[in-house]
Structures are given as structure tokens and as C-alpha cells.
Amino acid sequence: MNHEHVVTQRGRRSRLPITVAIHSTARGRAAGGCRIAAYPHWRDGVTDALRLSQAMSGKCAIAGLPLGGGKTVVSLPLSYDMSTTARRDLLQDIGDLIASLHGAYATGPDVGTGPDDMAVIGERTDYVFCRPESAGGSGDSSLHTATGVLAALRAVCAHRFGGDDLSARSVAVLGLGRVGAHVLRMLAGARVIAADVDPGRRDLATRYGATWVSPQDCLTADVDVLIPAALGGLLTAATVPTLRCAAIAGPANNQLDVPATAGLLHERGILWAPDIAVSAGGLIHATARELLHETPEQAAQRVAAIGATLTGLLDTAAGTGITPAAAADQLAAGRLLVS
Template identity: 40%
Template sequence: MSTFSPFQSGGPEQVMYCHDEPSGLRAIIAVHSTALGPALGGTRFYPYADEDEALADVLNLARGMAYKNALAGLDLGGGKAVILGDPSTDKTEALLRAYGRFVQSLGGRYFTACDVGTYVADMDMVARECSFVTGRSPENGGAGDSSILTAFGVYQAMRACAEDRWGEATLRGRRVGIAGVGKVGRHLIEHLNGDGAEIVVTDTAAAALDWVRRSHPDVRIADSTDDLLADELDVYAPCALGGALNDETVPRLAASIVCGAANNQLAHAGIDKTLAERGVLYAPDYLVNAGGVIQVGDEAAHLHEGGFSFDRARARAAGIFETTREILRRSKADGVPPAATADRLAEERMRAVGRLRGILLPG
């Protein structure tokens, strides 16, 4: 990959490679846009095959964060970071603190948070070297686990989709399949159980499935993601890594609605049209999973004004229901898939606010 190939029209503002030899840190930070304010996005710790794979992932994730923050109505741009390595073996205090120094060197252009492979305790460690960290523990002045409101937002979007498809904003009596019962998927089970849904899950981690068996013996476990896709689901909720909706999985999908927490669910442009042609209602992932960024966004916005308020953030995350409703309404009126509608709204806000702030964007 050419060094400057990411910086095409609509590409990121900044890409920073981070290397600290003593700790073994290898990381990439991507700032996609600061049109609405400083970029906010989590830090993913993952054993990428190589640097090209890591770069492609961080660029896609950073772009998604820009659109997510815009659609959520936050005065924040979009960014993301990836740390190359296995978090179970490579994560150390020295590495996290070295990473914190790199984030600090950006001077507030990028605020970090938790993501796949990083947790609240990790953000507390990063914060020992950095002022631009969200998702810290409550005892350290932070918002804590953002997966709680992420799952709450997914549930709100799912209710709006159910209303659009079946006339009632409830999942009662509906069969919902969750692919991935990690941090977000576990909380989503609680919401769906409370609403009277029938739940089927799958996960590649035996420990996650053991937790389901212990905590929710009424929840059925599918043998694989392929089996879950083929199940007679009403709603399919991808809640693991991206690319879940692709040319192989979409033709096998039996669900009427796709609404889940995973980032970058569409493997490539055009998958949303394929879903629409098959009569599947797809709720754009960065709309659906915005509850977590709303939570850490509240933490970032009120660092010096009394701190994070869970009730305030939860009230804002509840608005995902109305935003989903509006996007589905406009999608029908304009005759375009919901993902394209969401993109338009996010881009309109970034351009309009960017102009007010003296930042001119393409389009």
C-alpha cells in the first residue's frame, strides 16, 4: 500500500504510526475528520496479520466513527486507533503508557476509549500518561463500561425496526439471533429477555457460551454462525467483528431485520442494496451502536463541568429510537436504502457545521 494512498478525496486528515521499541508498541492512529470537533474513537488491540491489514481496519473504523458521531448529534469528529498484537500476551503497563504518550502528543485532536481488546482498566493506565482518554473507571472520574449504553442503543434501534416492520415497537414473541455475546451482546440479552423475545446466540469463545448457559439457560445456542444465519430468525444482530454481511452470508440470511452492534458490518458498498432487494431491513451499524460513543462523549464534554452523568447519557442514547425512525421514514420517502440515508444525514451535518467552523469538506 502506497504511503499516501489513504489520503484520497474523502480520506483521513491524519494517520500516525506509533512505535516504542522498549515496550514493543506498534500502533496506528487515524483521525478521519475534525469538522465537528476533536476526533473520538476507541483503541482496538488485535493480532493483525500485517500492517496493511491494520491500516485498512483503522481507516474504515475512523471513518465510521466520524459518521457515527455526526449522526448522534455530538460535537465530535471521528478517529480510531489500533494496537498490533495479542492483548492476552502483549499488553503491558509499559506498552499502554507508551501508547498514552503518543495520544497525548496529538494535543487533543484525538480522544481515545475502549474497543475490542481494551477495557476500562486499560484506559485508566493510558490516562496516567494522557489527558485525552475516555471510558475510564468511575473511581478515576470516568464513565466506565460503555458497552452498557451501546447495548441499550441497539435495543432502541431494534424496537424502531420492529415498529416499522410489524407495527409495534417491541420484540415480544420475536426470535432474535445474536452473533457474539461479548461485552455488548451480554447486555443485549438482558434487554431482549425483559421484552419477551426468544433468543438464539452463537460465539467462537467457549467462555462466552459458558456464561450464557449459566446466566440464561433459556437462551438457545446455535452450533455456528452459519447455523444462526439459516435459523428462522425475525432479527439478526451481528455483535462481533466487522464484515458480517457479505456476498456469502447475505444470500443465506433468513432474518427479516438486521440490527446489531458490530462496526463496519457491510463488507463492501452495494451490500445494503442487496439486502433491500431481498426485503431485509438493515439498520445502519453506526446509528445502532452509537450508545457507547454517546456515553464516552458525555465524559469528554464534561471533564471540567461536574463530570460524566449516566442518566444524561442514557437519555441521549434513548434518542436512537427516534433517529432510527426518522432514517427509516426518509429511506422510504427517497427510495434509497437506510444506510445511504444515514450517510447523507451525517455528511450534511459535517459539511454544514464544518463551514461554520471554517472547515470546507468535499461535496
């Protein structure tokens, strides 16, 4: 294990196992989301915390943030039914555990949590971000994530097609949740097809001029750019041969099922923009505002810089013959090493 500090503690109120994994503070305080999810065994939650916190170190390093990587994971029993009271007890237990780390780690929303939950955690510790604006935080980060995705899309299109005019491109948006919906709205004017597992999202797609298709047809559409904006693990040895896009860039985390899939995309000539760079806008904005105490203008500049960061990764990959994924790994490792 190459983590600096890992603690698993049963909550005093909730009696649920809470893990905080701090991978690195070489660049500064560790930051990472709070995930509340069901696992077959609590040790599976610990394993997830280790994996996710290490990824957060890379994400912060690539984004140029003076922060390290950490993660909170709460392992719920598979059949656990959480009442409002039980949820509040759990969130306060999380806050107490984070407070006991004396500022080494700060948390924000992730799977199973949102800004309102951060406000409850914030009752027990100051080391939290993405609280609602009414509670003194920066609020929902999805718009800023989407803004970063647009900056990444322009960089990808400039690299792959020689121009960053998105209105000249055909795109497929797979997933119309909070981030995907913002991306869809921002792409007005482009030729867009869209899909979501929830058929109720169809009206949203048509509202912004997108053609509604099934998720499978969206994945395999003949378009310039595929934008994965739902769950991860989408790109596999089975799905890569079915793709007909020229490039992939989206906010979904952990898009590759295994690292070797990056090589399969490279062999097919499909330009894959590492999700660790593309999806960082929300994290960048929230931590810049709430942990680094920067102005809105400074935070916006950091988000916009995703485009330049990705351009550098793609240029490095093209110039050395490696995959963009390998270029991202090299950049993150270098920045963690010299911090």
C-alpha cells in the same frame, strides 16, 4: 487521503509502531478507540486506522455528538507475546503520543483494550474515556451499547411490523459477549434463540430462556429480527441468500463485507439497520460523560435517542427508495459538511 492528521510513531519504551489517525475535527475533538492487534505489516495497521477513523466521523455525526472521528491502532507482529510489563510500556507510549496532539483526539477501548488499559493511558494524558469508575471514568460501556441496541430494535420493529413490543417478536442473538449478553437479558419475554462460537456460553443462553443453536443455524433462523453481536463481515454475497429473517439490527461493527451488500439485503426485502447507528450507545454514553461532561441523565437521553435517529433513517430510506445504508451515509455527510 481526506484525513486531517495521521501520525505513526515507534514507541520509546515498547518500540512498537503506533498510529493515530484523525479523520475530522469539523464537529469537535476527534474520538475513537484504541486497537491493539496483530497485522502482517505495520502499514496494514495504518490502513486500518484510516478506515476506522473515517467510520468514527460518520458514527459521531449520525449520533449527533459534537465530536469528530479518530482511531489509534498498534500494529503487533503476528507472533508477538506481550508481557504485563511490555503492555504497560506500550500503553504509556500510546498516552504520550495522544498527549502530543494537544487535545485534538481522545481515545477509548476497542479490540485488544479495555477500561483498565485506559487508566494506564490516562497516566500520560487526560484525553481518554471509559476508564474504570474507580479511576474517575465511566467504566465498561457494554451495558450502554446494549441499551442503545434495544432502542434501535424497537425502532426497527415499529417500522417493519407496525409495533415496538419486542415481546411479540422472535429474535436470534448471534454472539454472547459482553454486549450480546446484556441484549439477551434485556430481551427476556421475547422468543429468543442464541448462539456463540464459545460453547461455554450455552448456560448463559438457557439462563435467560433462550434456545441454544449453532452459529450457522442462528444466522439462517426463520425469525423476525437477527441481532449480530459478534465480529463483523457477517453479511456477504454468499450469506445474504441464506437468510430467513425479516430485519437485521445489532451491535456488531462492520457487518457488511462490502457496501454493495446493503443493496443485496434491500433486494431481498430484508430491513438492515446500519450498525453505525445501532452500536453507538457505548460511545455516546462514555463521551457524553467524560469528554462533554454531561450529567448521567443527559447521557442516557442521548443513548435513548438512537431510536429516533434510526426511525428517521428508515423513514428517509423508505420515502426515497434508497437503502438505510445510503440514508446513513447522506446524514453523516450532511452533518460533517455543515459543521
